[in-house]
Amino acid sequence: MAETQKRLVREYETIYLLKPETPDDQVEEIKERLRGMVSRQGGKVIRFTNQGKRKTAFPVAKNQKALFMHCLYVGNPGLVGEFERNLKMLEQVTKFQSVKLADGVDFEARAVEQDVKIQPVEEEQRPREERPEFGERPEEPFEAAAEGEE
Secondary structure, three states: OOOOOOOEEEEEEEEEEEOOOOOHHHHHHHHHHHHHHHHHOOOEEEEEEEEEEEEEEEEEOOEEEEEEEEEEEEEOOOHHHHHHHHHHHOOOEEEEEEEEEEEEEEOOOOOOOOOEEOOOOOOOOOOOOOOOOOOOOOOOOHHHHHHHHO
16 A cells, blocks of 8 residues: 655756857766756756757857757756756856746656757858849839739
8 A cells, every 4th residue: 555656846948058169078067067956956857958059049148159058857946946046157158048848747757868969950051132223123114013903
């Protein structure tokens, strides 16, 4: 009759941006620091995903590009605050955002996955479309186009 109690926790993800010139060994140090902090807080890192250097929508810390990192982890509610506090202390981190994915996740059932490194998508250099110069008029006069509509 001894029924084991399931430990239910929350599942979170945090995306953080690193400066584009951050070397790979520093990226690994940051991952290990965060992984150790999560385990000290009673949580578990499921997976880190290095999404590579990509262009940002707007300049972040005066850089047009950043190294995108994604961390998926489970733990108690206070874990996110501690995770973000550690990110704030790192000078290589320029931005971060955390999101709660699920409530009531079984801690033991959630398996740890291998870290992933995605190759960045090569930015295509496509030729610009030829546009008429400013002030140039179309071939057809405006009056002729308006007469055809009646």
